[in-house]
Amino acid sequence: MAFKRWQKSPSKKSIQRSWSESEMKIIGWCLNHNIKIGVSPDWKDDQNRWQIDININGKSHSDPNKYEGENVLEKKYEYYKYYYDKHNKQ
Numbered sequence: 001m002a003f004k005r006w007q008k009s010p011s012k013k014s015i016q017r018s019w020s021e022s023e024m025k026i027i028g029w030c031l032n033h034n035i036k037i038g039v040s041p042d043w044k045d046d047q048n049r050w051q052i053d054i055n056i057n058g059k060s061h062s063d064p065n066k067y068e069g070e071n072v073l074e075k076k077y078e079y080y081k082y083y084y085d086k087h088n089k090q
Contacts (some may be wrong), residue, residue: 015039015050017073026084027077034058035083037076042066052076056083 019027030037036055041048049066052075067075 015069015073017070019077023077023080027080029088030080030083033087035080035087037079039072039076052079054079 034055034057038053038055039050040053042051045066047068049068050072051066052063052072054061054063063075063079
């Protein structure tokens, strides 16, 4: 009996960053209020670009722009800060 060899699925190495305590406060507040922002690879692009997906109370939205490298994490934090400032009226 022969087994079919599957091709390895495509992969892109994820980008990581350490967040400061003040950034984590903002991100934690957003997560507790059902505002989630994720980063996923743009599989249609060969140049290692990333896209941002925003989920607010179960409704998903995608940023139409594509980002490279560390820029995607900076933009992700900008989105978190925007929603924190918009909804946190303390």
